[in-house]
Amino acid sequence: MANDYFDHLSGNDWANKNPTPFSGGSRFIQDDILSPKAILLTALVALAVGSAVGVVILILTESMFILLLGLIGLLGGFFYTAPPVKLGYRCIGELVIAFLFGLFPVYGSYYLQTGMLDAVPLAPAIIVGILIFLVILINEFPDLKADAAANKRTLVVRLGVPASVWIYRTALVAGFIIAAAMMLYRSMFFAGLLYLITIPIAVIAMKCANKDDLVKPGQYRASQITVLLHAVGSLALAVGFIIAALRNPSL
Numbered sequence: 001m002a003n004d005y006f007d008h009l010s011g012n013d014w015a016n017k018n019p020t021p022f023s024g025g026s027r028f029i030q031d032d033i034l035s036p037k038a039i040l041l042t043a044l045v046a047l048a049v050g051s052a053v054g055v056v057i058l059i060l061t062e063s064m065f066i067l068l069l070g071l072i073g074l075l076g077g078f079f080y081t082a083p084p085v086k087l088g089y090r091c092i093g094e095l096v097i098a099f100l101f102g103l104f105p106v107y108g109s110y111y112l113q114t115g116m117l118d119a120v121p122l123a124p125a126i127i128v129g130i131l132i133f134l135v136i137l138i139n140e141f142p143d144l145k146a147d148a149a150a151n152k153r154t155l156v157v158r159l160g161v162p163a164s165v166w167i168y169r170t171a172l173v174a175g176f177i178i179a180a181a182m183m184l185y186r187s188m189f190f191a192g193l194l195y196l197i198t199i200p201i202a203v204i205a206m207k208c209a210n211k212d213d214l215v216k217p218g219q220y221r222a223s224q225i226t227v228l229l230h231a232v233g234s235l236a237l238a239v240g241f242i243i244a245a246l247r248n249p250s251l
Helices: 002-010 036-061 064-078 093-114 122-138 144-149 155-159 161-182 186-196 199-208 221-247
Strands: none
Touching: 002 036, 036 064, 064 093, 093 122, 122 161, 122 186, 122 221, 144 155, 155 161, 161 186, 161 199, 186 221, 199 221
């Protein structure tokens, strides 16, 4: 909601003539469903509620690590498009999202359940970070012209379509390499194995992510498949760890 408001202010969503169900904002402002003021108010209420939950967790844990993660998440989410920081406009937005919606939540969840800071959750956290990175990246292709017009320097705007496709495919493959490596460890064997089962979805995503189709108006098949991969892949990792815990509670 905050992104909708600030992309409205920058003119980014107004300049977008190729919105899809996955990109170009919700269009609530552009379609006159909600006013900009209502959008901003909703965003601030959501941030306040999330912060209140975070404070409860902080009181229960008395952890500076949780405080740090909470502050990074709060500020990073709001200032993704909010001035003057506008992280999403500075060619680092994709990496920021990989941390905020991938690495940090997975690692933070592990810490809340175990009270330990160690390397165990890094591999699955990185995979989830890669998955959300792919979602953000693939959704930038339909927005290319609008982002360029609003000086929103996404990876696709900065590097161009062919190079961004190469980055997408490389990151996609990297996730499966990490999953294969996870199978070398007993506690992560099933998580890695189940993630590898999503390879057929990844193959379809790879085929859909080509430089010709990605910039065609009305084409968003690649976004659909990437979102599906994110959902199924994350679930596969979670189920894999549950299976490992049920088989050996000491893990």
